[in-house]
Amino acid sequence: MNIIQAVNDALRIEMERDPTMVILGEDVGKFGGVFRATQGLQEQFGEERVFDTPLAEAGIIGAAIGLALSGLRPVPEIQFADFIYPAFDHIVNEAAKMRYRSGGEFTCPITIRTPYGGGIRGGHYHSQSPEAYFIHTAGLKVVCPSDPYEAKGLLLASIRDENPVIFLEPKRVYRASRGEVPQEDFTIELGKASIAREGSDVTLIAYGSMMHTVLDAAEKAQAEDGISCQVVNLRTLMPFDVRTIVDSVQKTGRVVIVHEAPRSCGFGAELSATINEKALLYLEAPIYRVTGPDTPFPYTLEEEYLPSPKRIRKALRDSMSY
């Protein structure tokens, strides 16, 4: 199963289980989504539960909030994360604050699915990684799977969560990432990271599509540089799993953080600050960040822009030799 199929499977399972769940977005109906994540769902569940909207992201999320107020459980799709900004007000000022501002009188359990990230030759409007904006917003959970197993288990957990969730799908590996996924209904707990690779020299932290680059780098670092990396796959970015990170740092004493998004105020900065607060005396070297540069996402030179195994290995070596 690939990630698209896993997302589709999770959506189908939840639509069958929960009659209040609805899917809305651009092209999600008959066409099944531009990436085909909702393929066959309108046919199975009808136009009242899986429906196309006019082309307006603010309307999709605004309406999703209202659908939730009416007692439904909406799972809107934003076609590309790059197009989420017209809905930013509804996400940040409305969905995220609904429970808080009303003292719990109203809630907003919506899961916004959106493909993010580079590597598909999409230039700056089909490649962005906007996670930091949402991690920074109190009231939102932010979830980012890296493979089909996580996509299914985390999506089911997100939809069942009582809070608004931004579910970032790694579109670069939508089809390239394949793996065994249980047929049955299962969830992966939000807020818990996994150890994707055991190791002892450096803690390598990543999430989403970068996991594949990071695991590749870790393997090469072991084989060619003799560096043993413990790879932490965050899975949930807010709230993130501080315990697992700190445990690993206490073991290795060295940290490299990898993400595609630009560096300044990127999520790596928060991870780095947290590690400083919780495990400073265990550190043998500064915390290194391998990220996209502080530029818009380029079209032609995207491979140079994106963190590569080469860049990650350099950071690992720098950390080891500090």
Added chain:
Amino acid sequence: MSQAVYRILRPEGRVEKGEKVPLDDSEKLVDMYRYMLKNRRVDERMTKLQRQGRIGFYIGSVGEEASIIGSVMALQDTDWVVPCYREFGAALVRGFSLYEYCCQLFGNAEDPGKGRQMPNHYGSGKLRFVSISSPVGTQIPQAVGLAMGLKIQGRKEIAIVYFGDGATSQGDFHVAANFAGVYKSPLILLCRNNQWAISVPRERQTASESIAIKAQAYGFEGVGVDGNDVLAVYKTTREAAEKARQGKGPTLIEALTYRQGAHSTSDDPRAYRQDQEVDSWKERDPLRRMRAFLINQDLWSKEKDEQYEKEVGEEIQDALKRAEEVGPPPVESIFEDVYDTVPQHLKEQLEEVREVL
């Protein structure tokens, strides 16, 4: 006014020729006036409270009471109200208590919103009165979604969303009207066109001949109504509600009214508009009009004025007195309701705050 504006009551309180009073329930007619009067007295009292420094801010609706009370009273109690920040009267009709309202203004421990929002931003799940936010127009797409959801579930309820003339310049208004038209949502979009968005007049918001006409472009009906005529607002809203309940889609109602007071206690309208304009609208005041009508119908009198004013005055005084004695919410409340449960990082941040208290 060049646009077609529906009216039942003339400014002096007489029924227009060829029009009828849209309901024969004299108790409800009197209630309309009583709610409008209460709405105004509360606004006046709370504005004073702000001037005395006892609350930080206040937004009133003086002059616009008919557009609010007339519309919400045309709905059923099970229908949903999606307000902006100037519809306290609608909350009042729904049963939001004055005590809770005062607690909200003080932001104290008994505020249903737990002291998290500035004055005039409240809501009630059980009253189906959706929580208010400040950004202008965001409630409109949400109301469409709410109405879509009611329709999907085959429920008989409908929704009404309130907004001002300024909000019709927002993308959210157009996005929402477009969605409402496409999905034939059981929704009433009620624009209180009070002529001013803080200091910017209606002419600067749109070159359209009216706001009601905008509905045409989205494939549904838009109607103009005299927003200072509570009976006309009531009848227009009731018709729109019946239409929505029958599955015939949304209606945009433009209630032409006037913001007699300041935008909020932080505003001074003398800086941007003429007293003459304000005075001319005061002559068309919605309370005066309805009171004159009720007196003509033998449903109201000077004695009732005195009696009701006294009653309202005491009720406000009592609610304020009780609310002012309530302390602030506990410090934990900063960290609660961000999520359904308090996550670890917020527990730690609560401890940080507690350590220095």
